[in-house]
Amino acid sequence: MQRLKLNHADLTFSRLVYGVWRLADDTNHSVDHVRSKIDAALAEGITTFDHADIYGNYECEALFGKALAADTALRNKMEIVTKCDICLTSDKHPQRRVGFYDTSAAYINQQVEASLRNLHTDHIDTLLIHRPDPLMDAAETGATLDALIDSGKIRTAGVSNFIADDWRLLQAHMKHKLVINQIELSVLKRDSFINGDLSALQLDGINTMAWSPLAGGRLFGSDDDAQRVRPLLTKAAEAYGGRIDLAAFAWLLKHPANILPVVGTNNIDRIRDLGDALQIEMDRHIWFEIFVAAAGQGMP
Numbered sequence: 311m312q313r314l315k316l317n318h319a320d321l322t323f324s325r326l327v328y329g330v331w332r333l334a335d336d337t338n339h340s341v342d343h344v345r346s347k348i349d350a351a352l353a354e355g356i357t358t359f360d361h362a363d364i365y366g367n368y369e370c371e372a373l374f375g376k377a378l379a380a381d382t383a384l385r386n387k388m389e390i391v392t393k394c395d396i397c398l399t400s401d402k403h404p405q406r407r408v409g410f411y412d413t414s415a416a417y418i419n420q421q422v423e424a425s426l427r428n429l430h431t432d433h434i435d436t437l438l439i440h441r442p443d444p445l446m447d448a449a450e451t452g453a454t455l456d457a458l459i460d461s462g463k464i465r466t467a468g469v470s471n472f473i474a475d476d477w478r479l480l481q482a483h484m485k486h487k488l489v490i491n492q493i494e495l496s497v498l499k500r501d502s503f504i505n506g507d508l509s510a511l512q513l514d515g516i517n518t519m520a521w522s523p524l525a526g527g528r529l530f531g532s533d534d535d536a537q538r539v540r541p542l543l544t545k546a547a548e549a550y551g552g553r554i555d556l557a558a559f560a561w562l563l564k565h566p567a568n569i570l571p572v573v574g575t576n577n578i579d580r581i582r583d584l585g586d587a588l589q590i591e592m593d594r595h596i597w598f599e600i601f602v603a604a605a606g607q608g609m610p
């Protein structure tokens with residue numbers, strides 16, 4: 311598996327990242343089962359794991375953390391990304407009347423402490439602000455992220471779902487560089503390829519992670535755009551069993567911004583051979599054929 315050194319940090323991530331949003335959706339929550347998914351990812355060279363405090367109604371970090379607690383050597387074999395600022399309405403927070411975002415110092419610090427505890431680790435490799443908070447006080451949030459980096463509790467900080475003005479406002483109040491923006495990107499979610507988002511990220515040297523790179527599974531469904539692209543993806547992955555998922559990742563990997571797709575399958579058989587995505591040839595012609603098929607119209 312190819313590895314990517316982040317532009318603004320002495321940190322390398324595996325080119326494919328394993329996301330654990332759906333970990334608690336699995337019926338089997340045993341430590342052994344979670345460990346077998348982690349091992350399947352590691353066997354592919356996928357060492358970077360993407361979390362958020364809220365995943366699985368606030369339970370995924372702790373589920374994953376049990377595997378880390380059971381084998382203290384495991385933590386050093388991986389990089390951990392997690393996120394905070396989304397405050398879900400949940401039975402865990404019955405006082406909340408509405409879902410909201412919180413980028414205050416008190417809330418970020420509280421959630422980082424919870425993530426460290428749940429994950430049985432003394433540091434997070436990258437902490438992301440999960441979604442732009444309209445009430446963000448950039449000076450307060452920036453100083454909080456800087457202080458967390460200086461304390462060693464997080465190695466680096468980044469954002470998710472931010473547009474350029476939002477991350478530049480936060481960056482303007484920080485001494486450390488933001489390293490990641492995690493955004494939704496896939497064959498079926500292409501706006502960032504043409505609206506300047508990916509250009510702005512490259513200009514600022516912020517590495518891009520792509521969430522829901524299979525459109526959250528919609529790529530396998532009955533929507534017209536999905537039906538139009540599947541035959542092309544199958545053909546592109548012909549030498550790799552026609553695996554549509556691998557071709558969809560290869561399509562993202564082709565982009566010069568060095569996108570890091572965050573894969574979300576809970577299926578161990580689908581984790582196996584994910585690394586083949588990096589072998590799939592995706593030339594300019596095939597890349598545009600897929601773009602055009604997904605869009606349902608030719609390039610202007």
Ligand SMILES: NC(=O)c1ccc[n+]([C@@H]2O[C@H](COP(=O)([O-])OP(=O)(O)OC[C@H]3O[C@@H](n4cnc5c(N)ncnc54)[C@H](OP(=O)(O)O)[C@@H]3O)[C@@H](O)[C@H]2O)c1
Nearest residue numbers: 329330331360521522523524525526527530574575576577
């Ligand atoms: N920053 C954010 O705001 C944000 C938002 C959403 C997600 N994320 C991150 O991105 C990660 C990935 O998101 P995602 O889970 O939506 O990714 P995804 O890879 O686009 O979708 C995964 C879904 O596709 C299904 N799938 C995969 N291969 C399939 C196949 N061959 N046939 C049918 N279904 C198939 C999976 O089912 P199986 O499990 O059965 O394979 C799963 O339900 C998350 O874990 C999380 O870390 C971040």
